[in-house]
Amino acid sequence: MKKTYILLIVSILALSMGCKKFDYYQDNPNKPTKATPALLMTYICQNIFNNNPISAAYASRHLTYYERPNESINYNWNRGSFDGYGGLRQVLKLEALVADNKNFQGLAHLFRVIYFTQLTETFGDIPYTDALKAEQDGRTPIYNKQEDIYTGLLQELEEANSLLDAGNGIIDGDVVYAGDANKWKKFVNAYRLRLLIHLSKKEGQSKIAIKQQFQSILSNPAKYPLMTSPSDNAQLVFNTTDPSNYYPTAGSLSVSTLVSLEQSFVEMLQQREDPRLFSFGDPVAGKTAGVFANYKGVDAGLSPADQQASAAQSSLIARRFVDLRNPVNEPMIFLSYAEQEFIIAEAIQRGWVTGDMNDHYQKGITASMAFYKITGTIVTDYLNKDLVKLTTGDPLTKILTQKYIAFYMNSSWEPFFEQRRTGVPVLRVGPGTLNGGKVPKRWQYPLSESQYNEANLDEAVKRQFAEGDNVNASMWLIK
Numbered sequence: 001m002k003k004t005y006i007l008l009i010v011s012i013l014a015l016s017m018g019c020k021k022f023d024y025y026q027d028n029p030n031k032p033t034k035a036t037p038a039l040l041m042t043y044i045c046q047n048i049f050n051n052n053p054i055s056a057a058y059a060s061r062h063l064t065y066y067e068r069p070n071e072s073i074n075y076n077w078n079r080g081s082f083d084g085y086g087g088l089r090q091v092l093k094l095e096a097l098v099a100d101n102k103n104f105q106g107l108a109h110l111f112r113v114i115y116f117t118q119l120t121e122t123f124g125d126i127p128y129t130d131a132l133k134a135e136q137d138g139r140t141p142i143y144n145k146q147e148d149i150y151t152g153l154l155q156e157l158e159e160a161n162s163l164l165d166a167g168n169g170i171i172d173g174d175v176v177y178a179g180d181a182n183k184w185k186k187f188v189n190a191y192r193l194r195l196l197i198h199l200s201k202k203e204g205q206s207k208i209a210i211k212q213q214f215q216s217i218l219s220n221p222a223k224y225p226l227m228t229s230p231s232d233n234a235q236l237v238f239n240t241t242d243p244s245n246y247y248p249t250a251g252s253l254s255v256s257t258l259v260s261l262e263q264s265f266v267e268m269l270q271q272r273e274d275p276r277l278f279s280f281g282d283p284v285a286g287k288t289a290g291v292f293a294n295y296k297g298v299d300a301g302l303s304p305a306d307q308q309a310s311a312a313q314s315s316l317i318a319r320r321f322v323d324l325r326n327p328v329n330e331p332m333i334f335l336s337y338a339e340q341e342f343i344i345a346e347a348i349q350r351g352w353v354t355g356d357m358n359d360h361y362q363k364g365i366t367a368s369m370a371f372y373k374i375t376g377t378i379v380t381d382y383l384n385k386d387l388v389k390l391t392t393g394d395p396l397t398k399i400l401t402q403k404y405i406a407f408y409m410n411s412s413w414e415p416f417f418e419q420r421r422t423g424v425p426v427l428r429v430g431p432g433t434l435n436g437g438k439v440p441k442r443w444q445y446p447l448s449e450s451q452y453n454e455a456n457l458d459e460a461v462k463r464q465f466a467e468g469d470n471v472n473a474s475m476w477l478i479k
Contacts, residue, residue: 037104038173040094044111045175047087049236049334051412052248054255060415061427062265062280062408063317064300066307067258073300076434077471080122080443084115085131091115092132103171103181106163109156110188117195120149121417122443124475125460128152140453143460146476150199151208157192161185161224176236182225187234189217189224190340194414197343198421200350201478211352218344218353227337230367235331235410243327250327260307260314264428266297269405272387279372280408281315301430321409330371333410338367342403349396358390361399368406400424421478440471441478 057063058073065073091111098104119126128149130141144152164185177183196214203210217224227233239245249255261281269277270292278290287294295315298307320329341364348357362383369379386392388402400422407415419427420441429437449457465473 035093035097036172037094037097037101040090040097041104041107041171041173042175044087044090044094045173045236047090048111048114049176049234049332050248051332051334053332053409053412054249054259056413056416057409058300059413060404060407060419061262061300061425062415063259064262064298064307065254065259066298066304066311067254073304074432074434075429075438075440077440077443079446082119082446082448084119088112088115088132100169102163102165102168103184104169106160106168106181106188107171107184109160109163110184110191113153113156113160113191113195116149116153118413120146121198121413121477123445124442124464124473124477125149127456140456142456145463147202147206147208150195150477154192154195154208154213157188157195160188161192164188176234183232186225186227186232187335190227190234190335190337190343193217193226193340193343193347194335197346198417198477200346200421202476203350203352214347214352218347218355227340230337230370232337233331233333234335235333237331238328240328246324246327247321247329247332249321250329251324252322255317256319256322257316258308258311259317260298260311261295261317262428263297263299264425266295266315268401268425270295272382272385274382274405275374275378276369276372276405276408279318279374281318284313284315299428299430301428301433303432306432330410335411335414336367336371336406338364338371338406339403339411339414340364341367342399342406345399346396346403349399357395357399361390361395361402364399364406365402368402397424435471438472441474442471444469444471 054063058065059075091108094104094111095108098108116126116128120128125143125146126149127141128144129152130138130144132138133141164181166181168181171177171179171181171184174180177187193214196210199206199208199210202208217226238247266277266281268274269280273292277292277295281295283289283291283294284296296313298311298314300307302310320326323329341360344353344355345357345360345364347353348355348360365383365388366379369375369382382388388398390398400418401424403418404415404425407418419425420439427439429439445457445461461469464475467473
């Protein structure tokens, strides 16, 4: 009888453990199983800000890579990706969790705008109003016109500005501004200026009040605060706590040995005796650093084989970008105070707003120099050089040239998009660049869209591009 009783107890325990096993053992106590606003915030910030700029640097002719044919170098572009919608789905999850926190609501608007902006500037027209509705049986969204998308994005940034406030709750999980809502508010308005300057070709030709919106921001700093110094940069700072927090090219053998500064870029810096050259790259092997004549670029228009043949006497990318012994390097900038100042200087030159164009221009250069710890009389002397100061030559070209220099290895694809808009500087092409010697203007839509949303895709392509879904076709934004 005692044996039977013991067996019964054991059986009951086994049954109870069996009932518990599935639910209990599916949860890892060391990992979160439910998304929280803080976790989503950290993920989205990492996804947006930790963006390896190396491909954009090739396409923008800051750098060149010569191991093998590379799409960004030879301009033989093909299809882009709709991966941005994956980020937008995370923003959708964030929105569902933050109904009682206005700061998170404001940031959700900002993040939506960033992802949608990246998508529309990559392709042209994209799904916007009907996007992210798959659960409501919206698997074939219409494509909105780019003008309508920009209208909506600018309105979302207005809403973000109105929601963000230091008194509107904490921002947990913020790895960019450490929860400072006021700094996020400055970034929102600086980013809105970026979008408005992207529309420069459409000023006076669109239902969007481009110039008026720009004026409203600059004329009301109490309502629309802007960045006031490099300490407001929208950037991600790296650390050594884990390899996932290292600078993205740290330890890359191919970047270390097969990436040089591009020839046109080096010449641009040498002509201006720009001290940032010494931070951007190394001198030619065996030569002394800090001497302008000891730096040389590789012509990105050559074939990879011809580039490699000339690379031995060229300036490799600076070792700090690849040194795994010190994998932190510089912060990854998404939008800087320097860029904001160049945008304002351009707007003044275009007559959109009044103000001291030279002051904003010089603040942009000074902030970029300070990022590389270049200060004092070196900067003052540089600002007075004939190829730099605005009192000689075309001021707009000089503003855009300095903006291009300041974009080196930061701001993701912004230097390419800005060159596409302005034509400054002229990008080097040649026998190795393919695409008929042209610099492409966009990417083709993903193949999956022609398989699952063909009717809406075809309609969007036909109304935008007479030549079809072509990488050399001009989207509304730059026509």
